[in-house]
Amino acid sequence: MYYAGTGTSITVPCATSWSNAATYTFGGVSGTTVTSATSWYNWNNARVGLYQQAQWAQWQGGIVSARTKKRAAEEEARFRAEAEARRRRYEEECQKATEARRKAEARARALLMTSLSPAQRESLEKFRFFDIEIGGKTYRIHQGTHGNVRQVENGREIVTFCAQPEGVPAEDAMLAQKLMLETDEAAFLRVANARRL
Amino acid sequence: MSMGELAIMDHSGDTKLMWDSENQDEVANARKTFTEMKAKGFMAYTVKGKSGDKGEVIREFDATAESIIMVPQMKGG
Numbered sequence: 001m002y003y004a005g006t007g008t009s010i011t012v013p014c015a016t017s018w019s020n021a022a023t024y025t026f027g028g029v030s031g032t033t034v035t036s037a038t039s040w041y042n043w044n045n046a047r048v049g050l051y052q053q054a055q056w057a058q059w060q061g062g063i064v065s066a067r068t069k070k071r072a073a074e075e076e077a078r079f080r081a082e083a084e085a086r087r088r089r090y091e092e093e094c095q096k097a098t099e100a101r102r103k104a105e106a107r108a109r110a111l112l113m114t115s116l117s118p119a120q121r122e123s124l125e126k127f128r129f130f131d132i133e134i135g136g137k138t139y140r141i142h143q144g145t146h147g148n149v150r151q152v153e154n155g156r157e158i159v160t161f162c163a164q165p166e167g168v169p170a171e172d173a174m175l176a177q178k179l180m181l182e183t184d185e186a187a188f189l190r191v192a193n194a195r196r197l
Numbered sequence: 198m199s200m201g202e203l204a205i206m207d208h209s210g211d212t213k214l215m216w217d218s219e220n221q222d223e224v225a226n227a228r229k230t231f232t233e234m235k236a237k238g239f240m241a242y243t244v245k246g247k248s249g250d251k252g253e254v255i256r257e258f259d260a261t262a263e264s265i266i267m268v269p270q271m272k273g274g
Contacts, residue, residue, distance in 0.1 A: 100209070107210025111266070117249030146274050165206065165269035172206045176268040179242045182251040193273045 101169075108171035115175055132178055134185050145173040149181075149192070163192035201260065203227055205234055205267045216260070224260045231258040231265070238270040 113121055120130035128143040131152065140157060142148040145164045150157040163180075164173040180188045203214040214230055216223035235241065235256075242252035243262045255265070 104208060104210040108206075111204055111206075111211055114247045115244055115249060115252070115266075120249050162274045163271050164274060165271055167208050168206045168269065169208075169210055172210065172268075175266070176206065176240075176271060179244075179252045179266065179268060180240070180271055183242065183254045188271070191271050191273045 105169045105171065108169035108175075112171040112175045115178065132181060134181055139181055141174050141177055143170060143174070145170050147195075148174070149177050150197070157197055160195050160197055161189070161192035162195075163188060199261070199263075201227065201262050201265070203231060203265045203267065205230070205239070206269060211266075218260050228258040228260070231267070234267045239267040240270070242266045242268065 112124075116124065116130060120132075123130045124143070129140050131138050131140050138152040139161075140150045140152050142150065147160050147162040149161040149163070151159040151161070163177065165176045168176070177188070199218045201216050201218060203216070204211040205214070214227055216227040218224060231241065241255050242265070243255050243259060244250065244252045244264045244266055246263075252266070255262070259265070
């Protein structure tokens, strides 16, 4: 039996014939053996199925697309909120750290100031360094922690020394350098890295 | 009665501990802290007055000291 179709419709002689295998031409494709089940499927596709399926797909696609867009928008909003929260936390931590550092520096400076003579205090305020005299030698302690101790000769800095305690503000390091030089210059010179200027 | 002050240098500037030389509990607490810091390698200096006088190294806790400053170990850098 031979069935002919145009691509949107298919003509079959009668339903009883569907139970038999047959050759058909449909949508430009021919020579396929079909059964009644295949024919029913093709019928649906050809008569109403194609349109309905297209509509269904479009409708579903629209819904899926809208849902996907909504989900994407929600996720983006969530990511943005999380990023903003992280940024705020980071800023707060930075502010706290800055505040803590300022307090630490202020405490260290107060401790250093109580250990300096008036002339040394004035020098530190004006020039950011103070001098100490040890056994006829002059050491200059600059504001800082590393390489900030200098030996001075005839007004010129001739050697730089690098020795400091770790994990303390600059003014604490300066006081530590002063105390060690005053009480055990040899030990300071043993520990410090020296470089001639 | 005389008050003593122990200043331990740290990242916060320093941590201070006060004691009354006639209060045995406070002295004991300060001595304990001093010993713990020494065990960690801190150097201890007594400082007199507030006019830049030179400090002195101490190895034992001095309850009569006016001010003790404890400094973390110095390192060459």
